[in-house]
Amino acid sequence: MPIRLGLIGKTNTGKTTFFNAATLFSEEISSYPFTTKKPISGSSQAITLCVHPEFKVKDNPNNSKCVDGWRYIPIELIDLPGLIKDAWKGKGLGNQFLSIAAQSDALLHVVDASGGIDSTGQISEPGTGDPISDFADIEEELVMWYLKILEGNREKISKSVRRGSDLIESITDLYRGIGVNKIHVKDALRSTGLSEKDFDDYDMTDSKKLASYLRRISKPTLIVANKIDVKGADKNFDRLRERYNDMIVIPASGDSELSLRRAEQKGLIRYSPGSEQFDILKSDELNKKQTDALDFIKKGIMGEFMRTGVQFAINIAVFKLLKMNSIYPVTNDKTLADKKGRILPDLLLLKDGATVKDLAREIHTDLTKGLLYAKDLRYNLRLPVDYQLRDRDVISLVNASKK
Ligand SMILES: Nc1nc2c(ncn2[C@@H]2O[C@H](COP(=O)(O)OP(=O)(O)O)[C@@H](O)[C@H]2O)c(=O)[nH]1
Ligand SMILES: [Mg+2]
Known part of the structure; x- marks a missing residue:
């Protein structure tokens, strides 16, 4: 995608x-x-x-x-x-x-x-006109929309928390389709000081603080x-x-x-x-x-x-904003070609922090099975599977089956 x-x-x-x-x-x-x-x-x-x-x-x-x-x-x-x-x-x-x-x-x-x-x-x-207030107006619409999702599901969250579900998990579920993950929710609860408070005691100001924080860090x-x-x-x-x-x-x-x-x-x-x-x-x-x-x-x-x-x-x-790194996966570590002989065929954008294993998963889930290490073709160096890739890395993957 x-x-x-x-x-x-x-x-x-x-x-x-x-x-x-x-x-x-x-x-x-x-x-x-x-x-x-x-x-x-x-x-x-x-x-x-x-x-x-x-x-x-x-x-x-x-x-x-x-x-x-x-x-x-x-x-x-x-x-x-x-x-x-x-x-x-x-x-x-x-x-x-x-x-x-x-x-x-x-x-x-x-x-x-x-x-x-x-x-x-x-x-x-x-x-x-005033672009500063124009910006603020649109931001407010977005935050209110995030808030509406939370407020519209209060009952649901309360119920699942009462049944023993994790609050972080329940809130993440509400926003999952729009790019919010558990780390975001955890961070939002902590930074707004709401982790100390019972969800049923949140007032409108609390919910809005949470919604606005979530909007900011997740998007x-x-x-x-x-x-x-x-x-x-x-x-x-x-x-x-x-x-x-x-x-x-x-x-x-x-x-x-x-x-x-x-x-x-x-x-x-x-x-x-x-x-x-x-x-x-x-x-x-x-x-x-x-x-x-x-x-x-x-x-x-x-x-x-x-x-x-x-x-x-x-x-x-x-x-810069999404912190993507450009990674060039190849299969032939001498010619830098793929199986069809195309040299430096693909550039994959992987988020900063993505590892060799993430790269394998991105190319094909099968590749993660039996993954031994990767080769950094700039330095002719073996990289462990949990190595975090750097921008402009040219990489070939080595699997147990192919070795
Ligand atoms: N001077 C100037 N006018 C622009 C620029 N970009 C768009 N416009 C004008 O602003 C008006 C609205 O543009 P449009 O792209 O339809 O805005 P939208 O409603 O945000 O999609 C049109 O008359 C455009 O020609 C720009 O960079 N400079
Ligand atoms: Mg338009």
Whole structure:
């Protein structure tokens, strides 16, 4: 299963533009409408430096692509309709949106840093809206939804605890489908001081504390300060960074990224997603408006912020927020090929802390049986089965049967 990132935020913050830019890649033309009524899923990619130059081989990727030494790893991106106030009450499709958001591995919370929407998500004069309160409003919807799950199941939890079940276990069961595990619940109870309290004595404040803690630790989220191309948006970017200094805030211009990828697709420019520059190939085919727009992106966006932020936000979500390591499993430890002779065929994303055994399980459950050790092919070194893999490890597994 690819990693799944969900785009959340108020209406008109630029989620669909971001989605269209991030899912528009080479041959595929995205023609997805800008009015989102239901969640739409699309294929995008996280990009990281490939190991093939270091190993001095030419690769034949299978589960990913290698372009100019960069590995493109497929991920799933979900564009969610703008959340409205009281969505958690289940009005309209609120419940459905929230549950899909909660099934993502991580969330990209898009805000309009230009302050160009009002509190209901209607387009307004730039500078009049407040992305800080927009962010807080949506967060509140999410927390209330987590709270509703807890409050709606009080009877059930009380009953099972009375019958001798573990409280941690019972609470985890409620949230299991949305990425909450026992460690999260244990941590939440301890950190909120609720482990000392009898569940039946929880008041609303206690439950909300617990819900809000669970939401925060189980669903990593970063803030995309979008529309950074608009004059004055940089002020809101600074405000966001200051107010939410415990989070990652990424300045972005979805609109600029979409323009660049479309121009690239038409062969007008040379540009790789996430790259910090582009080259104009056919300047004679560009009209004045296009030339000015590209010029602005070069100076106003890339000059100021280094990048448009779209690909960067995805990469940061995968590699920093979710702490994924890129692991290259191969079968032939001399040629670095798989059984079909493809060199460095697959890149697997494994969470930091995953071991050799986890890698075996990820490839095929059968491989864990009789697993003896792994070979680190960079250093020609045997690694024990409980060794925690590191980013960019190239690994072959050695089983009792194959030895
Ligand atoms: N200036 C600017 N406008 C943007 C940007 N991204 C989106 N928009 C505009 O904001 C409006 C809402 O965008 P849309 O993607 O439909 O927002 P959604 O409701 O969150 O999906 C549209 O008019 C977009 O063209 C951006 O990076 N810069
Ligand atoms: Mg939309």
